[in-house]
Amino acid sequence: MHCHCTATTMSTAVLAADDQLLVDSHDLDTTPLNDERDGVTHSQGKWPLDTLPCAWRSLDVQVSGAAAAVDMPRPRGIILSSRAPAREAFPRTVCVYQADVRRAALAALECCGATAGGASRDARLAYFKAKAAVDDAARSDEALAVLVARLQVGEAPRFVDLGAGTLSLLPTLARAAKAAGFETMDYVAVDRDRAALRAGLAKLEVEDAPWLQDADPLATRQFDKLVRGTCDIDGVQCTLSVVAGDALDADAFGAFDVVCGNAFADLIRPEILADRLRRLGKPGGTAYLPITFAGTTELEPRFAGSDELLRAYDEHLDEDQKQYTDVARLVQILERNECTILSRDSSDWRVPLDGPFAPYLKDFVGLGAVPRFFGGPKALDAVRWARALQKQRSGAFVVRNVDLVVGLPAEEIPETRGTRSHRRGDSLTQLLDLARTKSECDLADMLGAP
Ligand SMILES: C[S@@+](CC[C@H](N)C(=O)[O-])C[C@H]1O[C@@H](n2cnc3c(N)ncnc32)[C@H](O)[C@@H]1O
Numbered sequence: 498m499h500c501h502c503t504a505t506t507m508s509t510a511v512l513a514a515d516d517q518l519l520v521d522s523h524d525l526d527t528t529p530l531n532d533e534r535d536g537v538t539h540s541q542g543k544w545p546l547d548t549l550p551c552a553w554r555s556l557d558v559q560v561s562g563a564a565a566a567v568d569m570p571r572p573r574g575i576i577l578s579s580r581a582p583a584r585e586a587f588p589r590t591v592c593v594y595q596a597d598v599r600r601a602a603l604a605a606l607e608c609c610g611a612t613a614g615g616a617s618r619d620a621r622l623a624y625f626k627a628k629a630a631v632d633d634a635a636r637s638d639e640a641l642a643v644l645v646a647r648l649q650v651g652e653a654p655r656f657v658d659l660g661a662g663t664l665s666l667l668p669t670l671a672r673a674a675k676a677a678g679f680e681t682m683d684y685v686a687v688d689r690d691r692a693a694l695r696a697g698l699a700k701l702e703v704e705d706a707p708w709l710q711d712a713d714p715l716a717t718r719q720f721d722k723l724v725r726g727t728c729d730i731d732g733v734q735c736t737l738s739v740v741a742g743d744a745l746d747a748d749a750f751g752a753f754d755v756v757c758g759n760a761f762a763d764l765i766r767p768e769i770l771a772d773r774l775r776r777l778g779k780p781g782g783t784a785y786l787p788i789t790f791a792g793t794t795e796l797e798p799r800f801a802g803s804d805e806l807l808r809a810y811d812e813h814l815d816e817d818q819k820q821y822t823d824v825a826r827l828v829q830i831l832e833r834n835e836c837t838i839l840s841r842d843s844s845d846w847r848v849p850l851d852g853p854f855a856p857y858l859k860d861f862v863g864l865g866a867v868p869r870f871f872g873g874p875k876a877l878d879a880v881r882w883a884r885a886l887q888k889q890r891s892g893a894f895v896v897r898n899v900d901l902v903v904g905l906p907a908e909e910i911p912e913t914r915g916t917r918s919h920r921r922g923d924s925l926t927q928l929l930d931l932a933r934t935k936s937e938c939d940l941a942d943m944l945g946a947p
Contacts (some may be wrong), residue, residue, distance in 0.1 A: 511606055511880045512575070517552035518605055521578035524593045525555055544599045548872035550880060551606065558583040577601040600864060608883035609863030610856070618692045622663065625693060627854040629665035632759060636787050637842035640900035641673060644755070647783045647839070647902070648677035651754055657777055659744035659758035661686035664697030666759040666787070671730035681734045685753070687744040694739050703728045703737060745773045752779040760788040762901070763820045767827045771834040774903065775910045784836070784903040788844055790814070791897040792822030794862070798892050802882035806866050809879070813865035824899045837904035846896040850889055858894050859887055 512518075546553055556572070560582045576587040577598060584590035591611050593601040604611040612620060648654050654677075656670050664686050674682040688694050703726035725738045738750070744758070745765070756778045762770055774784045794811055796803045814820045821827065828838055848854050863883040870879035 511551050511877060515573055517554060517572070517574040518549065518602055519554055519556045519572060519574040519576040519587070520546070520598060520602075521576065521580060521583050521593070522555045522557050523560075523583070524577065524579050524596065524598055524601075544868070545872070546598070546602070548868075548876070549602060550871060550876035553602070558586065575605045577605060599868065603864055603867060603883075606867075606880050606884075607887060608867045608880055609860045609887075621690075622693065622696045624857055625663040625665065625696070627857065628760075629663070631846050631848055631854050632665065632788050633669070635844045635846050635898060636669065637840070637844045637900040639842045640785070640787065640840040640844070640902050641669070643840040643902045644783065644785050645673050645676045647904075648673060648679070648755070653679045653681045653683070654754045655683040655751075656685070656755045656757055657747050657750070657753040658684065658686045659747065659756065659777075660761035660764065661688045661739075661744075662690065662693045662697065662759075663700070664694070664739075666757055667697075667701075667735070668730055669787075670755075670757065670785075671733040671735060675731060675733050679733065681736070683736045685738045685740065685747065685750055687740045687742060687747045689741065689743065691741040694741055698739055701728045701730075701737070745769065748773075748776050752782070753777055754779055754782050756782065756784045756905075758784075758786050760790070760898075762786040762827065763790040763822050765821065767821055767830040770821075770827070771830050771836065772910070774831075774836070775834060775905055778905040780905065780909050781907045782905045783839075784901070784905060786903065787900040788846075788898045789824060789827070789901055790820065790822050791824045791843075791899050793897040794858075795895040795897075796886075796889075796892065797895060800882075800885055800889070802878060803886065805875075806862065806879060806882040806886065809866035809869045810862045813869055817865065824901075828901075831901075831903055835906035835908070837906075838901065839904050840900065840902035842900050844898045844900040846894065846898060848894040848896065850892050850894070855894065858896075862886060 554572070554574075556576070558576075558578065558580070560580055562582075564582055571587070574587075575589045575591060576584060577591050577593050578584050579593040579596070584592065591601045591605045594612055600609065601611065603609045654674055658664070658666050658670070661667075667684060667686070670684065671682065686694060686697065725736065727734060727736050729735070740747070740750075744761075747753075756774050765773070778784060792811055792815065794807045796807060811822070815822055824841075828841065831838065848858055850859075863886065867879045867883045870876045
């Protein structure tokens with residue numbers, strides 16, 4: 498029997514007396530498991546299990562068919578395993594999803610849930626739905642008024658929605674087009690997440706669609722890459738295209754009056770974002786970047802330790818998740834790229850702790866912040882803070898966001914080989930097999946009738 502134990506005096510503090518985490522060896526990438534810092538490879542990289550502020554051991558559980566045999570006196574503890582028969586052999590269990598032992602361990606410590614917002618497709622879509630309501634309440638009216646004023650001086654607008662997810666920004670854009678006096682608009686949604694786009698499409702009643710009524714437009718071969726149709730959004734006739742691919746390569750679809758991205762700008766390095774906005778937008782066009790995370794998460798009311806926990810979470814987003822949350826720097830880089838900031842207004846999320854979106858944020862904080870304390874003197878405190886956060890039902894998270902409306906420069910961006918594409922291998926051009934010889938492409942022509 499392969500068994501590896503680390504016992505620390507801390508274990509009793511976060512788990513019941515003589516408890517430990519039992520990790521099914523089947524779920525461990527055990528190379529090397531007897532190194533100085535034993536680690537487990539999980540979905541977010543290598544995580545040293547031996548920094549856990551409690552005892553753990555790897556356990557061989559023999560599973561044959563639907564039954565499991567444990568080749569030892571059954572140890573006391575919480576078993577973490579992806580295998581149902583292995584879990585059935587123990588009274589207290591946490592399921593390991595998607596090889597994420599780190600999450601399972603943190604869930605066993607009650608710092609987060611056992612499943613993520615992104616662990617399953619349905620869970621991810623439920624996350625998008627809960628988030629959309631929070632976004633809608635948060636978006637800045639001032640920024641929207643500036644967007645409407647920009648639209649008023651042009652033709653029926655052509656929008657591209659970068660990282661469109663479930664198309665949650667579409668109703669806001671349609672209302673802006675209507676407020677600017679238009680009855681029609683063109684909207685291209687691009688995201689890598691096919692399931693999110695599909696869910697967004699399912700919410701709409703798309704007419705004139707070149708796919709059969711019951712068909713899945715993003716799954717069929719012919720419309721796998723792009724679908725078009727029209728739909729009525731709040732009285733605005735919208736011509737809609739949906740593309741599963743890299744949003745930053747959407748210039749394959751020509752130039753846009755408004756380049757949008759809801760909760761997107763902080764995911765992209767500002768230098769690349771500035772370049773792409775100019776490349777995707779028409780000269781003199783507009784960029785609308787609502788719900789751009791500004792780097793700070795707060796709790797009302799605070800409790801002892803909550804500030805420290807949330808600072809660690811914000812650092813996790815910056816340093817581990819590589820988000821770009823310095824809005825002042827983004828603005829500076831946009832201005833350096835001859836863009837004009839037309840509006841910069843706050844759009845803070847207010848997320849009630851008893852509401853449908855709070856469990857996601859609690860989960861993100863527990864999962865992202867707590868391990869940053871492991872191996873240090875505050876590891877146990879961090880576990881306690883995260884547990885306290887999980888239990889708190891009254892109050893709210895306040896997440897600092899900014900809505901930006903940006904005027905794009907009137908001059909076309911000079912074409913150089915170096916600025917052509919940020920990642921050639923991931924480009925829409927390749928995805929769509931389009932010969933990108935023209936900067937403006939008429940997709941209807943290219944794809945032809947169904
Ligand atoms: C925070 S979510 C926002 C989704 C949606 N705009 C909303 O607010 O609900 C970010 C989205 O951007 C997508 N994304 C990130 N980088 C992308 C890229 N380079 N190309 C396409 N999609 C991307 C992700 O798949 C995800 O759906």
